[in-house]
Amino acid sequence: MDLSAISPTLLIASLMVAATPILLAAIGELVVEKAGVLNLGVEGMMITGAICGFAIAVETGSPVLGFICAAIGAAILSMIFGVLTQFFLSNQVATGLALTLFGLGLSSLLGQSYVGIKPPSTEKIDFPLLSDIPYLGPIVFNHDLMVYLTLALVAAVWATLKYTRAGLILRAVGENHDAAHALGYKVIRVRLMAIAFGGACAGLGGAYLSLIRVPQWTEGMTAGAGWIALAIVVFASWRPLRVLLGAYLFGGVTVLQLNLQAAGMAIPVEYLSMSPYLITILVLVIMSAPRKGGKARMSLAAPACLGRAFHASS
Amino acid sequence: MLRRTLIATAAAAMALTGTAFADGHAKTKVGFVYVGPVGDGGWTYEHDQGRLAVEEAFGDKVETIFQENVPEGADAERVITQMALSGANIIFTTSFGYMDPTNAVAGKFPDVKFEHATGYKREHPNVSTYSARFYEGRAVQGHIAGKMTKTNKIGYIASFPIPEVIRGINAAYIHAKKVNPDVEFNIVWAYTWFDPAKEADAATALIEQGADVILQHTDSTAPQAAAQKAGNVITFGQASDMGEYAPMPRVSSIIDNWAPYYIDRVKAVMDGTWESKDTWDGIAPGMVEIGEISDAVPADVKAEALALKASISDGSYHVFTGPLKKQDGSDWLADGETADDGTLAGMNFYVEGLTGDIPQ
Numbered sequence: 086m087d088l089s090a091i092s093p094t095l096l097i098a099s100l101m102v103a104a105t106p107i108l109l110a111a112i113g114e115l116v117v118e119k120a121g122v123l124n125l126g127v128e129g130m131m132i133t134g135a136i137c138g139f140a141i142a143v144e145t146g147s148p149v150l151g152f153i154c155a156a157i158g159a160a161i162l163s164m165i166f167g168v169l170t171q172f173f174l175s176n177q178v179a180t181g182l183a184l185t186l187f188g189l190g191l192s193s194l195l196g197q198s199y200v201g202i203k204p205p206s207t208e209k210i211d212f213p214l215l216s217d218i219p220y221l222g223p224i225v226f227n228h229d230l231m232v233y234l235t236l237a238l239v240a241a242v243w244a245t246l247k248y249t250r251a252g253l254i255l256r257a258v259g260e261n262h263d264a265a266h267a268l269g270y271k272v273i274r275v276r277l278m279a280i281a282f283g284g285a286c287a288g289l290g291g292a293y294l295s296l297i298r299v300p301q302w303t304e305g306m307t308a309g310a311g312w313i314a315l316a317i318v319v320f321a322s323w324r325p326l327r328v329l330l331g332a333y334l335f336g337g338v339t340v341l342q343l344n345l346q347a348a349g350m351a352i353p354v355e356y357l358s359m360s361p362y363l364i365t366i367l368v369l370v371i372m373s374a375p376r377k378g379g380k381a382r383m384s385l386a387a388p389a390c391l392g393r394a395f396h397a398s399s
Numbered sequence: 400m401l402r403r404t405l406i407a408t409a410a411a412a413m414a415l416t417g418t419a420f421a422d423g424h425a426k427t428k429v430g431f432v433y434v435g436p437v438g439d440g441g442w443t444y445e446h447d448q449g450r451l452a453v454e455e456a457f458g459d460k461v462e463t464i465f466q467e468n469v470p471e472g473a474d475a476e477r478v479i480t481q482m483a484l485s486g487a488n489i490i491f492t493t494s495f496g497y498m499d500p501t502n503a504v505a506g507k508f509p510d511v512k513f514e515h516a517t518g519y520k521r522e523h524p525n526v527s528t529y530s531a532r533f534y535e536g537r538a539v540q541g542h543i544a545g546k547m548t549k550t551n552k553i554g555y556i557a558s559f560p561i562p563e564v565i566r567g568i569n570a571a572y573i574h575a576k577k578v579n580p581d582v583e584f585n586i587v588w589a590y591t592w593f594d595p596a597k598e599a600d601a602a603t604a605l606i607e608q609g610a611d612v613i614l615q616h617t618d619s620t621a622p623q624a625a626a627q628k629a630g631n632v633i634t635f636g637q638a639s640d641m642g643e644y645a646p647m648p649r650v651s652s653i654i655d656n657w658a659p660y661y662i663d664r665v666k667a668v669m670d671g672t673w674e675s676k677d678t679w680d681g682i683a684p685g686m687v688e689i690g691e692i693s694d695a696v697p698a699d700v701k702a703e704a705l706a707l708k709a710s711i712s713d714g715s716y717h718v719f720t721g722p723l724k725k726q727d728g729s730d731w732l733a734d735g736e737t738a739d740d741g742t743l744a745g746m747n748f749y750v751e752g753l754t755g756d757i758p759q
Binding site: 091092095096099103200201202203206294298299300301303304306308339340343344346347348349353355 | 620
């Protein structure tokens with residue numbers, strides 16, 4: 086075993102890349118849940134975004150167009166969920182699960198003729214000089230545009246939720262939809278917008294996988310990333326900056342386990358491969374444990390109307 | 400009058416179905432079960448090329464069917480059974496993990512011929528096994544890798560700890576070590592044949608640890624893409640040429656050419672001469688081909704690699720020739736002794752010099 090072979094600098098740089106798809110999906114889902122909607126269809130929207138982005142990028146030769154269409158495609162898919170749960174008041178958990186299954190099937194259908202094709206490559210942004218700074222350079226200044234956009238998005242979501250009127254309305258809708266309704270806010274419209282935003286983010290995350298991280302299209306390529314994103318939102322107790330932390334933690338463990346293996350660590354491979362998931366479960370258990378007051382950390386932080394259907398008549 | 404028309408129509412209909420039946424029986428139905436998608440650009444792609452070659456060779460006399468992305472395990476048994484029920488005369492199951500399902504189904508359909516790739520179980524007289532001596536190609540790769548590496552670190556993305564994969568690691572290592580005594584192998588077990596995301600991550604991790612040569616025993620082109628992104632890293636096409644990544648990072652490849660074997664076996668079914676056997680062909684009969692060595696490889700290294708290939712091909716050199724020791728230091732082959740097929744088929748040990756354990 087030769088642990089010195091693992092370079093911390095490169096490790097951090099690649100964990101940022103590995104975490105980006107989950108981070109995108111998680112920040113989108115955070116907004117959805119802050120509005121009081123539980124959308125379990127993240128996985129389905131992600132993979133739909135992955136194939137939409139991939140197909141468009143291959144056809145047009147432009148990764149940027151690919152990302153835009155990935156966001157649009159996944160947002161359209163999320164609108165199925167939106168219409169079903171907001172207008173027809175269907176059960177959010179069941180509808181979300183159905184959305185995941187539907188998305189997985191739809192994506193394999195759309196992707197039939199795109200297997201094994203090479204997408205146009207996305208250039209890394211070149212910061213002359215800056216990327217040559219020892220240690221800091223490779224971590225901060227040597228990524229593709231999406232990594233920076235994602236970080237900017239997290240900051241924007243944080244600022245919007247905390248400081249703006251729009252953020253306040255969104256939170257009001259999530260905490261008490263009846264009160265928000267009484268105040269004259271359009272609960273359903275706010276929620277639909279949040280769902281579409283969540284879908285677009287998940288789609289971007291999926292496209293990041295198929296266009297940059299892998300880059301290739303295969304059926305089921307998200308391999309559970311959407312579920313991890315859902316877990317990270319709970320892990321972060323619905324706070325944007327903690328979502329960042331959670332995504333990096335998960336990405337870090339994923340990358341670290343492969344590095345440990347490559348360095349010849351004498352831990353059975355099976356344990357290493359399950360470690361990211363084990364840590365996710367562990368964190369969720371800690372979060373659900375009751376506090377002194379008797380209520381779980383998780384239930385205190387959750388939006389009060391999370392998962393509850395709203396109808397103006399009630 | 401009416402009755403006569405009816406009878407005539409019925410007779411005509413019967414005649415029609417009769418010819419249809421005759422046609423159906425004249426056609427030999429050939430089934431293929433694939434572990435990945437036909438467009439994987441690697442393992443399954445080459446099997447599918449073999450299927451197309453069968454269609455081309457026999458034209459109207461055959462009908463081929465295939466099922467892709469069949470998981471190894473219980474699903475495989477269902478798929479194979481379904482194929483046998485649908486009237487296939489011969490079924491090729493093209494992944495190691497289909498071994499038990501193939502034999503189980505073969506027991507229930509004694510009239511259908513089964514051909515299982517890379518396995519060793521022939522529990523019924525209607526099961527054959529076939530494989531290619533990929534390790535011969537691995538030796539050539541190892542030679543190039545040992546010569547080309549500057550960091551002396553070679554990354555190896557392995558799939559499952561089965562003899563076929565372990566043979567490949569050993570063959571590559573022995574020949575890399577021969578030309579470069581300082582060479583070191585870092586092996587990552589991906590536990591999948593086909594998972595581009597995982598393969599890409601594994602390749603990236605290996606490259607970050609200083610590997611500048613990546614060998615893969617997984618089927619997608621994702622490691623090639625990762626190497627291309629990294630720049631100064633070379634790779635080898637696995638199972639298929641993966642020529643779209645030439646000349647860099649892909650400097651050569653192992654190509655599986657199943658077409659002659661498939662045509663041969665389908666012909667045997669048509670002629671009624673098919674019988675159970677075990678086929679294990681290498682470079683010499685053309686089942687394993689070495690893809691063009693690109694210009695990124697210096698001319699002298701290329702010449703050596705081709706000479707090595709030629710010596711394997713004409714039988715003057717065996718890839719596993721002593722003196723060789725096992726990883727634990729015990730003797731395996733004496734000077735000049737060559738490994739027998741039995742040992743190779745069940746190989747479950749590393750040769751001396753490789754680090755790490757084979758996962759159990």
